[in-house]
Amino acid sequence: MSKPAVWILIEQNDGVIADVSWELMGKGRELADDLGGEVAGILVGHNVKDQAKEAYYYGADKVYVIDDPTLEYYRTQAYAHAIADIAKKHKPEVFLMAATSLGRDLSGAIATPLGAGLTADCTVLEIDPETKLLHQTRPAFGGNIMATIYCQTARPQMASVRPRLLPIPERDETRTGTIIEETTSLTEADIKTRRVEFIPDEGATVNIEDAECVIAGGRGVGNAENLKVIEELAAVLGGTVGCSRPLVDAGILPHAHQVGMSGHTIRPKLYIGAGISGAIHHVVGMEGADLTIVINKDPDAALLKVADYGVVGNLFDIIPAITKEIKSRKGV
Amino acid sequence: MAAIEKYDLIVVGAGPAGSAAALVAARAGLKVIIFERGEFPGSKNMFGGVLFGHEINELIPNYWETAPVERALIEERYFLVSGNSATTIAMRTKDFAEPPYNGFSVLRARFDKWFADQAVEAGALLVCETLVESLIMDHGKCVGVKTGRADGDVYADCVIVAEGANSLLTRDAGIHAEWKTNEVGVGVKELIKMPKDVLENRFNLTGQEGVSMRILGLTKGMTGGVFLYTNKETVSLGFVAMIEDLAARGFKPNDLMEEIKSNPMIAPFIEGGSTVEYTAHMVPEQGYKSVPRLVHDGLLIAGDAAMISNLLTGEGANLAVTTGRLAGEAVVAAKAAGDYSALGLYSYQNALDASYVMKDLKQFKGFAGYLHGNPDLMDLYPQLANEFLKGLLTADGTPRGAKAKALLAEVKKKKSLFGIAKDLWRGWRVIK
Amino acid sequence: MRLVVCLKQVPDASEVKIDPIKGTMVRAGVPSIANPYDMHALEEALRLKDKYGARVSILTMGPPQATDVIKRAVSLGADDGVLLSDRAFAGSDTLATSYILAQAIRKMGEEEPVDVVLCGKMAIDGDTAQVGPGIGSRLDCAVTTYVVGVRSLDKDKKTLVVERRLERGVEVVEADMPVLLTVNKEANEIRYAALPALIESIKYEVPVWTAGDVQLDLAQCGLKGSPTQVKKIFPPPQKDIETVMVTDTISDPAQIAKLLVDKIEEAGMLA
Numbered sequence A: 001m002s003k004p005a006v007w008i009l010i011e012q013n014d015g016v017i018a019d020v021s022w023e024l025m026g027k028g029r030e031l032a033d034d035l036g037g038e039v040a041g042i043l044v045g046h047n048v049k050d051q052a053k054e055a056y057y058y059g060a061d062k063v064y065v066i067d068d069p070t071l072e073y074y075r076t077q078a079y080a081h082a083i084a085d086i087a088k089k090h091k092p093e094v095f096l097m098a099a100t101s102l103g104r105d106l107s108g109a110i111a112t113p114l115g116a117g118l119t120a121d122c123t124v125l126e127i128d129p130e131t132k133l134l135h136q137t138r139p140a141f142g143g144n145i146m147a148t149i150y151c152q153t154a155r156p157q158m159a160s161v162r163p164r165l166l167p168i169p170e171r172d173e174t175r176t177g178t179i180i181e182e183t184t185s186l187t188e189a190d191i192k193t194r195r196v197e198f199i200p201d202e203g204a205t206v207n208i209e210d211a212e213c214v215i216a217g218g219r220g221v222g223n224a225e226n227l228k229v230i231e232e233l234a235a236v237l238g239g240t241v242g243c244s245r246p247l248v249d250a251g252i253l254p255h256a257h258q259v260g261m262s263g264h265t266i267r268p269k270l271y272i273g274a275g276i277s278g279a280i281h282h283v284v285g286m287e288g289a290d291l292t293i294v295i296n297k298d299p300d301a302a303l304l305k306v307a308d309y310g311v312v313g314n315l316f317d318i319i320p321a322i323t324k325e326i327k328s329r330k331g332v
Numbered sequence B: 001m002a003a004i005e006k007y008d009l010i011v012v013g014a015g016p017a018g019s020a021a022a023l024v025a026a027r028a029g030l031k032v033i034i035f036e037r038g039e040f041p042g043s044k045n046m047f048g049g050v051l052f053g054h055e056i057n058e059l060i061p062n063y064w065e066t067a068p069v070e071r072a073l074i075e076e077r078y079f080l081v082s083g084n085s086a087t088t089i090a091m092r093t094k095d096f097a098e099p100p101y102n103g104f105s106v107l108r109a110r111f112d113k114w115f116a117d118q119a120v121e122a123g124a125l126l127v128c129e130t131l132v133e134s135l136i137m138d139h140g141k142c143v144g145v146k147t148g149r150a151d152g153d154v155y156a157d158c159v160i161v162a163e164g165a166n167s168l169l170t171r172d173a174g175i176h177a178e179w180k181t182n183e184v185g186v187g188v189k190e191l192i193k194m195p196k197d198v199l200e201n202r203f204n205l206t207g208q209e210g211v212s213m214r215i216l217g218l219t220k221g222m223t224g225g226v227f228l229y230t231n232k233e234t235v236s237l238g239f240v241a242m243i244e245d246l247a248a249r250g251f252k253p254n255d256l257m258e259e260i261k262s263n264p265m266i267a268p269f270i271e272g273g274s275t276v277e278y279t280a281h282m283v284p285e286q287g288y289k290s291v292p293r294l295v296h297d298g299l300l301i302a303g304d305a306a307m308i309s310n311l312l313t314g315e316g317a318n319l320a321v322t323t324g325r326l327a328g329e330a331v332v333a334a335k336a337a338g339d340y341s342a343l344g345l346y347s348y349q350n351a352l353d354a355s356y357v358m359k360d361l362k363q364f365k366g367f368a369g370y371l372h373g374n375p376d377l378m379d380l381y382p383q384l385a386n387e388f389l390k391g392l393l394t395a396d397g398t399p400r401g402a403k404a405k406a407l408l409a410e411v412k413k414k415k416s417l418f419g420i421a422k423d424l425w426r427g428w429r430v431i432k
Numbered sequence C: 001m002r003l004v005v006c007l008k009q010v011p012d013a014s015e016v017k018i019d020p021i022k023g024t025m026v027r028a029g030v031p032s033i034a035n036p037y038d039m040h041a042l043e044e045a046l047r048l049k050d051k052y053g054a055r056v057s058i059l060t061m062g063p064p065q066a067t068d069v070i071k072r073a074v075s076l077g078a079d080d081g082v083l084l085s086d087r088a089f090a091g092s093d094t095l096a097t098s099y100i101l102a103q104a105i106r107k108m109g110e111e112e113p114v115d116v117v118l119c120g121k122m123a124i125d126g127d128t129a130q131v132g133p134g135i136g137s138r139l140d141c142a143v144t145t146y147v148v149g150v151r152s153l154d155k156d157k158k159t160l161v162v163e164r165r166l167e168r169g170v171e172v173v174e175a176d177m178p179v180l181l182t183v184n185k186e187a188n189e190i191r192y193a194a195l196p197a198l199i200e201s202i203k204y205e206v207p208v209w210t211a212g213d214v215q216l217d218l219a220q221c222g223l224k225g226s227p228t229q230v231k232k233i234f235p236p237p238q239k240d241i242e243t244v245m246v247t248d249t250i251s252d253p254a255q256i257a258k259l260l261v262d263k264i265e266e267a268g269m270l271a
């Protein structure tokens, strides 16, 4: 019998591979090693074959490539058919994709023809040492509870995985693997949707998910005027301004800045949170930060408990003091 | 969409009064529609906690078997608090733990829903999340209501307004003036959750038993009082105070509530509990003197909207049930006679006058004014009682006879015995 | 034209708690609501009805009291609805749910063909967003997810053009009908029911279909048809961190700032 395979969807948008694919590749490698199996990347699109080797660099043993004009941009029906067909043929043990718009959509559409169990938006994945089953842990009920889910018999064990929770493995150009080219049976005439246009977000230069340094303000900041203290600190640190949901609801900052469950998940090297109480909905978005500094005037604020360094105090005293200190060290 | 058909009766408000009215009218085969502004009946309602059951039982025999009741109240405690001391007068009887029971603590969100469902089962149509904005009048006769929804006018032969103490509809219809700040009070309540066994041990309860407490001395001289009721796994703690007094003293209800909760005599009752709900509601204060004209052409007023409640006994919801029922019965009679004029509906007033409702209301009519005129009752008297009894009970080598004399002298410094006698006499006069 | 909206009744997520000792979900007393995303799907359907004329039917799978959400939909302008309710459906995961719903939509289509199926982007109890695409692939029809608005609909050509919200922009897609849409909250504002419709909805008797009413392979329904199993549920973990409370030892803002900036510098963030 062939080795159990862990499949990772390599998500690409207009030919650009999303980083989360490599986060998953790292995880996939780990799971495959636990299973004594192999990792395969699934790369679907048009004129994407050249990029397949990247998958080796991040840990794949194999890459299945389906390259076809009908797959130029993401379409549920076209992608789901193509991928479900090869999954039926090769029978992976585990199949992971990112819990992005694309991944969530595609995973739902693929699981049904495969009759597979699918768990959405997982935050923890591990192989149970005894049963060798994939244990998939995810938040539910708006983050109020966590559930661990597994799947006894149906295969593959499918999961979509929340982006930015896992580290990207070291890129290793010495690694190699095999490319297996597959085809799709659908023709353009079979596909019932067509892209008319794509309108990129204007001024969507804030990409908080990729920021290395996030200075976040919450309701404690009060109003747009007061946000200046946060912005000034972000400026001297070269960081990005983040926020909790009330500031977005109040129209003080656009949604692109919101950290948390219904906002963005960040994994910065430094997170500074001021005037944020630490509702679980916010915490799930920032707990992956390496260094966390929290300022709150309420000593019982929950966010202080997830901080490396907590300060009980008025953010309007502390933040400007930090800004000043940095300026003087930088000599500006 | 087709126009809405005409109803025999429109009831505004699915509180105890409205649901009782709808229930009896629907049972008699009338076409009844009830409007409730809340998401469901009870969702916006609160009260202290006790539903005296006699009236409900007449409408729905053995109601406790299906109604969501909390605890059968077997004890009434009067608790006079000052500083670090409290004097308790309590009456407990196991008889109240047996059918037909005297009263239950209930939570309105559940109870009102159940009660309204009884009216629905009898055939009434309940429309929630719909605010009645005004009464539709035609030549002095009420012919329907205007709701806040599109295409929202509904017509009927008769309307029963059971909108509670706010009484905006009847005010806007010119039936009464804006309530004066001494006619209405505000009630504030917290629902405090604690484990069942803790609660039962704390109040010495078994099974379904519960207690109610009336607490004097914590309203800073304002007309009103503090109450505490035990529910299954929660305690209802709150106070009622006259709006005029609150305003005059510049108190914020919230702050007063916090003070009450941290009072050394109260805190042990709620220790370890967590507040799961905070609500405020208006309450009629004056009783009889404020009652507006209740019977109009095509229109009856019932429950708190009629300013019918009894401050002294803490009754309200049961009176609302009775008034609602009598109003409903009057409409049934009016339908039979084909006369919805004030005259045709006047049997409501007659029935009210003949019932305990109006008799009690008349009896106690001076009571609110009496309380309001005697802030000492709310403040000084609990203090005097505590000082006197504490002194008397302190074993410090003084002969008791001499001690009693000395204590009485202390009391006299604060309030002359004649003054006390006068207060008591006046109090007796207003309720006699 | 026939539109079907998949509308789920869910517990109000903001009120669901977990019993810290037993590790089970405390659902008692938690109010049930119509899944908010599905209400936006309904509103989108009603707008299509207003503009192009259509019959809007609701499909709900759930316990008997889930008729409430169908009535609510009817009060807003849906024409009719069906509740799928059967013990055999209990415990369905997304795979089984999409199967049952798809079969029910097929049955609805026998009576009058279905042109558009609208789902919410996701249900707030499971937060999976899987059922919509799942139904789509079972029906083998066009699928467009995360719809924030329908631009136009051509009844003759049987196509519609929708806008989809993606991470970095809006994609405009033309789809052939029948099509399945999943709808985002930003798509629209939900209307307020007019009184006559509200009264009609209270009187509306919701048809209930049990397993026998729909052509179903029972092995694919309920717990039996659900490959995923819940191993355990637990409260969200607190990050296991030793927090240094700076203010336990220093109170002067300038001193606090010095210490914090030291740490920031150590982390290599001052370069």
Ligand SMILES: Cc1cc2nc3c(=O)[nH]c(=O)nc-3n(C[C@H](O)[C@H](O)[C@H](O)COP(=O)(O)OP(=O)(O)OC[C@H]3O[C@@H](n4cnc5c(N)ncnc54)[C@H](O)[C@@H]3O)c2cc1C
Pocket (backbone or CB within 6 Å): A142, A217, A218, A219, A220, A221, A243, A244, A245, A246, A258, A259, A260, A261, A262, A263, A264, A274, A275, A276, A277, A278, A279, A280, A281, A282, A285, A295, A296, A297, A298, A301, A313, A314, A315, A316, C013, C014
């Ligand atoms: C389904 C769902 C999804 C959600 N998604 C998100 C999400 O993605 N992101 C998110 O953030 N929230 C989200 N929320 C909301 C979340 O539950 C909280 O309501 C929110 O995070 C609270 O924001 P906050 O901490 O800024 O405000 P608050 O909770 O009001 O806290 C303000 C804090 O500021 C402190 N403070 C005030 N003044 C000062 C001062 N001068 N100096 C220092 N401290 C001060 C106060 O002590 C307090 O702790 C979601 C909620 C739900 C139900």
Ligand SMILES: Cc1cc2nc3c(=O)[nH]c(=O)nc-3n(C[C@H](O)[C@H](O)[C@H](O)COP(=O)(O)OP(=O)(O)OC[C@H]3O[C@@H](n4cnc5c(N)ncnc54)[C@H](O)[C@@H]3O)c2cc1C
Pocket (backbone or CB within 6 Å): B012, B013, B014, B015, B016, B017, B018, B035, B036, B037, B038, B041, B042, B044, B045, B046, B047, B048, B049, B050, B051, B052, B130, B131, B132, B133, B162, B163, B164, B165, B169, B186, B187, B188, B189, B238, B239, B240, B281, B282, B283, B302, B303, B304, B305, B308, B309, B314, B315, B316, B317, B318, B319, B320
């Ligand atoms: C703090 C407090 C403690 C109390 N304690 C007790 C007690 O222990 N025992 C007791 O028997 N009584 C008590 N009462 C009094 C009792 O609550 C009332 O007497 C009783 O609720 C009156 O019933 P009702 O049906 O007249 O009015 P409500 O119960 O006020 O019901 C009115 C209903 O009408 C609805 N409504 C109002 N306006 C509109 C509109 N325009 N359109 C549609 N719907 C509308 C409301 O949402 C509500 O459901 C207390 C009151 C308070 C405030």
Ligand SMILES: Nc1ncnc2c1ncn2[C@@H]1O[C@H](COP(=O)(O)O)[C@@H](O)[C@H]1O
Pocket (backbone or CB within 6 Å): C006, C007, C008, C009, C035, C037, C038, C059, C060, C061, C062, C094, C097, C101, C118, C119, C120, C121, C122, C123, C124, C126, C127, C128, C129, C130, C131, C132
């Ligand atoms: N039991 C159900 N009844 C009706 N529709 C449902 C049901 N479950 C899921 N749906 C639909 O599928 C969408 C996605 O659900 P989910 O995959 O659970 O997040 C929902 O927004 C609904 O439109």
